Amino acid sequence: MSRFQVVSGKGGTGKTTVAAALALALATEGRRTLLVEVEGRQGIAQLFESEALPYEERRIAVAPGGGEVHALAIDAERALLDYLQMFYKLGSAGRALKKLGAIDFATTIAPGVRDVLLTGKACEAVRRKDKQGRFVYDYVIMDAPPTGRITRFLNVNDEVAGLARIGPIHNQAQAVMRVLKSAETAVHLVTLLEEMPVQETADGIADLRAAELPVGRVVVNMVRPHLLDEDALRTASGGRRKEIAKTLTRAGVTGSAGLVRPLVEQAAEHAQRVGLEREQRAALAGLGLPMAELPLLGEGVTLPALYELAEEFRKQGVGDESADATGEAPRDGKRRGSGRGVGS
Amino acid sequence: MTLGTDIATGLETDALLDDPEIRIVVCCGSGGVGKTTTAAALGVRAAERGRRVVVLTIDPARRLAQSMGIDRLDNIPRRVEGIDGEGELHAMMLDMKRTFDETVEAHTDAERARAILENPFYQSLSAGFAGTQEYMAMEKLGQLRSRDEWDLIVVDTPPSRSALDFLDAPKRLGSFLDGKFIRLLIAPAKIGGRAGMKFLNVGMSMMTGTLGKLLGGQFLRDVQTFVAAMDTMFGGFRTRADATYKLLQAPGTAFLVVATPERDALREAAYFVERLAAEEMPLAGLVLNRVHGSDASRLSAERALTAAENLEGLGIVDQTAGKAGLGDMDPVAAASPGAPESPLSPERSNEPSPHEPPQQELPQPDDRTSRTTKPHGRGRKSSDPSGPSVRSAADGHDAPAADAVSVEVSVEQLTAGLLRLHAERMQVVAREQHTRDRFTTLHPEVPVTEVAALPGDVHDLSGLRAIGELLATGSAPAPTGAE
Structure with a gap:
């Protein structure tokens, strides 16, 4: 199972909930996952009934079997300042740039730069290793932008390469693209059993495939019982x-x-x-993609309900491939149903 | 009409649409709540009430365009056929790149326009910047309004990550294009080597040096070329952004916040209501979309489930011991005043409503009925459930169920299924009501209209018309109690 799990979906389909449940499901049996959000909405904090997430990884839930879910709200501006600090030792010059609006420019206006910073931070977490050379997180799960924007968001290479043709942002875009287009990544799309979300899902998959981004599962959310x-x-x-x-x-x-x-x-x-x-x-x-289905929660999404959804994921075999959780080699073909139908 | 009064009222949709002073209706809300459909339905209704309307949609599903009889919506308003009456409906879909291009072309000479349009930075900005769509929606709105061709412009807002982006993005782009940073970037091009500006140039080169390292020199050169070419337009951008912003604050504009009765959507709606108030933008009300109701709401979820369990027990018992074995299942049946014919009643005396005699055929007030029955007739050719057999079933029921033993097990299963279905519905109704109550407690001043959940998507003009009808009639006060 890919170590970077990107969850997208049409607005209103519950992709944040699905991402959170997936992070819990993948953390069972003593594993450690990182759930990241990139849209500054603090949706994760609300789901886990915690205070607003800072720009800092912290444990947010314990999964059955002793696993841990950590969470991070990635902020493009902070990511850029960190980045500048790391490479240029900017110090107060960073603040000066901010005052002039240059940071604003780079993180919100300059097309694609923001996305490179956001996906770049997530990819860094995917590849981070501890002193023993083991991955710090078994899985990184991203609550990503909605289906209509996901391909553009992930396809930072196209966005940025045309603009920043050299330099660290360019290099970072290249490095991010290598992770995103590899078997390490799977993009899941959340949908409801309704016409418009399904249509958008189909369109989104076509876009992802055209951009050679690896499509994972279709997650059908809020499935109502047939009584x-x-x-x-x-x-x-x-x-x-x-x-x-x-x-x-x-x-x-x-x-x-x-x-x-x-x-x-x-x-x-x-x-x-x-x-x-x-x-x-x-x-x-x-x-032609593997699917997973999550039921409609009668009481709405509460913390216990998240655990129920995670259990539902486990029952459907999502996150049940513990053997390769920390492996490094490409794992093509291991996923049931071979959902990685890219290049078609 | 008065907007934003402090009295909780229903939203008078028709009064809003008829008001000649109202020239712009903006539908906003978080993604997936049905903004676009609501905008289209409002457009149809306003047109059929005699106004000359244009609907500006941002990202319609193909089916929605088709539902207005247009194969493909584009950047030019197209007349929608099949509108009844004197009014007219036009519809268009925002093409943000084209709108940006047109704006550039309209405000500079041909040669400069070409230089801008061919600039790589411009090409990314016009197609990619997260706020461009919002900005261009406002730009297009300003254009439509200034042409004064329409009585009413109904705008759908972009599917932003958060509804608030829509208000912020134009400002952000405007302040960027007109800001200090841009001034610095174009400073060398503009002022050359003027001595007095040397200090500024030092700061400038330090900064462009850093950004150049970060983004690559070519990128910055593209930006500088772009900015230099756009220079003549900057004042214009700022002015236009400001003008559009003022337009949104003007009394001729009405905002409708659209939400579904779900926690997240209503939370966004509440933010939006507060934000509009802070920006002094006129809020007309909340459209609560996809609300579930039930004409059988006096039967609570708990009672329905108990009854279903009774029946399922009965199904098993029937095959062996028959009905007789069930006599002791409910010792308190006698406490139920409305049910003399019901020996198995599990009801408690506080449950049945004294206002509704058991045999009353339509236990709900008219607005509730219209809410749930109207969508049935729409777009559904088969199996109208409210057929004439209803009355005979009701009449026939007057006889006590003495021969119940002879009823097949499948009828019991069927009835148990109906009861479980109803219990599920009532749970949804209760949850939605709870969410809604939280909103109205926070914002009692916001008029609300409800649109009942439809089983399917809208496919044609009559579907939009039906939603328009619901928008106009769904403003009755929130039902209380078991609902």
């Missing part, structure tokens, strides 16, 4: 209302007569949705 099969639903909208009313009464429901119509209506809506979901599921299956 009635379709035959039953057809029956329900047919001529059995009288029987249903009687049965409701027998079950102890008062005033069942007034309830039959709305209950059957809700069932019909459910049936329609089941039908639409089947179409969308088929469309997703046609993408």
Whole structure:
């Protein structure tokens, strides 16, 4: 399993939640993961019910089996200042640059530079080793920008190479690209079983493949249970209302007569949705990628619910390949379903 | 109409759309909440109420363009066919690069424009900078408004990481293009070797030296060339950014914050409401999208589940001992006043609503009914569930369920399924209500309209029309109690 797990998805599909659950799932059995966010939203802190994350890696949760999830909110400006400090020993000159708006320019205006800094920091964490030469993090999981921007975000080489043709930013872009286009990286797309997110997922995968970025899984989020099969639903909208009313009464429901119509209506809506979901599921299956499904949480996303979702990931075999967790060689073909269908 | 009063009211969508003073409606909110669809639906409704409307969408799904009968939206407003009445609807999609190009072309001579358009830095900036889309949306809005061709401009905002980017980005780009840093960058080109400026040039070269090392010299040269070429336009950029900003504060503009009844979306909505207030921008209200309701809401999730469990137990017992074995399942049935015919009732006396006799066929007030039944009729050809059989089922129920033993097990399973489905729905309803309550507690002054969740996506004009109808009628006060 790739060590750099990038989670993207259309807005509103819950990609932050999915990224967090994935970080927990991958941290089980004593492993250590780093969950990073890059959009300054403090979504991770909210999910884990902690205070706002600083620009500093810190442990945010303990996974079943003694694993650890660490978290980091990457800030482009801080990353750039660190970077300048590291390479140029800028000191107060860094502050002067900031005052002049040069840092602002480099991190928000200069196209692509911001993305290089953000992905660069994440890639650094992916490759970081301790004194024994072992990876500090078994996995790095990124809560990435949404599907519509993910390819541009990750494809920093294209963005920056045309502008910064030499220099450290250029070199960093090259180094980042080597990680991002290798088997070390997998980009997952979160979707719902609805038309627009599925369409956007398909478009996003085409873009990622065109840019030769490694596509991982499609994660179908907020899957609602199918409580009635379709035959039953057809029956329900047919001529059995009288029987249903009687049965409701027998079950102890008062005033069942007034309830039959709305209950059957809700069932019909459910049936329609089941039908639409089947179409969308088929469309997703046609993408030829491994999938994972996470259920809709009745109570909303709470901390315990995150653990449930992580468990769900584990049940579906995500993060179950502990053998190669710290390996270094490319692991092509090891993933079930060979989701890495790049270059096609 | 009054905007931003302190009294919690429903959002009067039609009054807003009809108000001749209102020339711009901006739909904003976080990603995935249905902003674009809401903007399109508002456009359709306003046009059919007689206004001449243009909808500026930023990133519509293909289907949405098709739903307005347009294969492909582009940077030019296209008339939408099939609008009823005197009004007109035009729709367009922002092409940010083209809008930027046009802005450049409109404000400088041809030769200079070409130099800018061919500059690599410009090409990246116009296509890539995270704020360009927001800035260009505002630029386009300013253009549309100044042409004065439309009564009403409905704007959809870009799918930003956060709804607030939309307000910040134009300022950011404006201040960059007009800022100190740019002045420094172009200083050598502008002032050459003027003696008095030497000090500045020293600071400048130190800085460009560092940035040059970091980004590569070519990059900086591109920026400098770009900036030099753009120089004549800088004042213009600042002025235009300011003008657009003022336009958004003007009384002729109304902001609608769009959200779904989910925690994150409403949190963003709350931020946005506060931000608009801070910027003195006129908020018209909140569109709460994809709200779930139930016409059977007097049956709580708990009771539905208990009943489902009763039935599932019954299904098993039926095959052996029959109904008789169930008599002792519910010792408190007698406590349930509304259910004399129900020997198995698990209800407690505090549960049934005394206002709703059991046989009442439509237990909900009209607005609730319209909320949930109207979308059914729309775009769904098959299996209308509210057929005429409803009444007969209701009437037939008057007979006590004495022959229940003979009912097949599958009916029990079916009914149990209906009950579980209902329980799930009620849980969703309760969660949404809770989230919504949190918002209204924080911002009681914000008028709200609700749009019921539809089972499918919108595919045509009548779908947009139906949503427009929901937008106009969904402003009844929030239901309370079990809902």
